[in-house]
Ligand code: FES
């Protein structure tokens with residue numbers, strides 16, 4: 090056990106000498122044997138997110154999380170706690186429920202057995218016809234360990250796994266200042282893409298692709314390599330911390346950056362008061378911090394209350410090993426997750442949950458990844474196939490769409506005899522680190 094209140098100093102995520110140098114061969118992106126190893130040694134051992142606590146406020150509300158061929162139900166109990174069970178009837182194994190909903194009890198569609206929200210069998214037809222006696226009140230659905238962090242319900246299939254907070258360490262301490270459970274999910278998608286799930290973690294472990302793939306971003310988030318911090322921790326988690334200010338090496342030809350000027354104006358900073366573009370970007374960013382510090386309360390930015398000077402103006406793009414990325418932004422948290430496809434290691438599901446911190450008086454918010462949205466909880470997840478973008482035209486031009494456009498080509502490249510290993514920059518060190526930590530898990534060494 091480690092101390093969960095403190096954040097140990099990060100490992101420098103720009104220095105490959107911190108790594109062993111394991112190669113990243115292509116077959117791990119398509120081999121069914123490799124995918125099986127991931128099931129045996131990774132997915133059945135880690136903590137998974139079943140969903141958001143806010144989605145199951147009342148007793149009997151439940152989440153269904155399907156993962157590969159497994160399915161788990163997380164149910165709110167009468168006492169407010171949440172318990173997780175396998176979604177499989179204790180009679181002959183029938184799947185009990187298809188999707189998240191609310192029920193007083195789980196009635197099996199096959200022979201009618203009824204399981205309480207506490208997992209205990211309440212009713213079985215011909216209950217006296219069992220050689221071992223009436224099973225009601227005795228049998229229970231098979232239970233999994235379940236815990237809460239960040240407003241999310243997590244579970245693990247591994248009875249021996251370390252506690253959730255230990256698995257996440259040091260993320261809960263690192264992000265203690267964000268009132269995560271107050272965020273409102275304003276956009277919610279699950280998109281099938283034609284790439285292995287690891288493409289997504291790789292992609293979110295570096296910002297080196299940003300200038301090429303997301304030319305709109307350097308005007309908004311500083312992409313100069315010396316401006317960023319690249320950090321890794323021993324459990325495999327890592328982040329890129331970048332100031333949300335214009336990059337100095339990506340100046341618009343016009344000499345003006347209306348996007349950043351508008352942000353400054355919103356906080357009463359005059360963008361025309363600077364003599365040079367450097368001043369506008371660097372001093373403007375400092376003035377923005379000061380203005381936010383001064384005005385947050387009267388402007389209703391209550392989520393800033395405990396946030397530090399970095400958190401109120403910067404982008405902390407954070408991968409939680411192995412498959413969840415949280416982008417911590419001043420007014421938003423974006424969750425990205427990739428999960429393997431049950432039949433094909435060359436496909437995955439990509440989850441996008443855009444969450445905004447509510448600000449008094451705001452009715453429409455920029456969701457960051459899915460355009461402007463009304464500030465209210467989205468009830469239903471949109472299930473789509475990317476299909477070269479045709480399946481999700483409303484996201485065209487968004488950052489995530491640009492990433493998804495790259496997925497299929499990367500997947501194809503993994504099959505080429507021309508590809509043997511990645512040849513990485515220093516700032517991409519976290520990509521290889523991810524694979525090294527994955528290799529450790531697959532070898533049975535949980536960090
Ligand atoms: S499988 Fe559920 S009642 Fe028979």
Ligand SMILES: [Fe+2]
Nearest residue numbers: 298302303492
């Ligand atoms: Fe990207």
